[in-house]
Amino acid sequence: MPGRTVLVSDPTWDNHHGLFQRAGFKTATYPYWNRANRSVDFDGMVKALEAAEAGSIVVIQPVCHNPTGVDLDERQQAAVTDVLVAKGHIVVFDMAYQASAPASTTMPPSCAATRSARAASWPIPSRRTSRSMASAAAA
Numbered sequence: 001m002p003g004r005t006v007l008v009s010d011p012t013w014d015n016h017h018g019l020f021q022r023a024g025f026k027t028a029t030y031p032y033w034n035r036a037n038r039s040v041d042f043d044g045m046v047k048a049l050e051a052a053e054a055g056s057i058v059v060i061q062p063v064c065h066n067p068t069g070v071d072l073d074e075r076q077q078a079a080v081t082d083v084l085v086a087k088g089h090i091v092v093f094d095m096a097y098q099a100s101a102p103a104s105t106t107m108p109p110s111c112a113a114t115r116s117a118r119a120a121s122w123p124i125p126s127r128r129t130s131r132s133m134a135s136a137a138a139a
Contacts, residue, residue, distance in 0.1 A: 006057045006092075009033075009045075013066040016059055016094075025057070033068050040068075042076050049083045057090045 006020040009032035017027045030052070031044030049058065060080070065071055072080060084091055 004057060006059060007048075007052060008059045009061065009065070011067055012059070012061070013094075020059075030058070032065070033070070040070055040072060040076070042072070042079075046079065046083055049080065049087065049089070052087065052089065055088045055090065057092065058084065059092045059094055060084075061094045063095055
């Protein structure tokens, strides 16, 4: 899979580009933040994910989005999950800051992305398998 493109949000944590590029992937972005309205560009995000080549690799930050700190609500996350499933995209969930979420959202709402994925019958790897998945993706 090296040489394939990994889609990351715009903006994103700067290291997302470097991590994937070092592993031999190209990176591109999908809209996430509407700077003018200071809110999630939900429509732009969905349109970009729908337009992406089927089976694209997509990094999703479902909780404590870095650098905006603004997350999709459960309705938006469910709609994004529908697109990701319909397109057969390969999703990398970056949930590094889950423990930093406000106490009222730490577990149930912040896990909406993975709950939606599980409900859609996506295989959700455990932490133990993430390294072997990275190796498989590079093959």
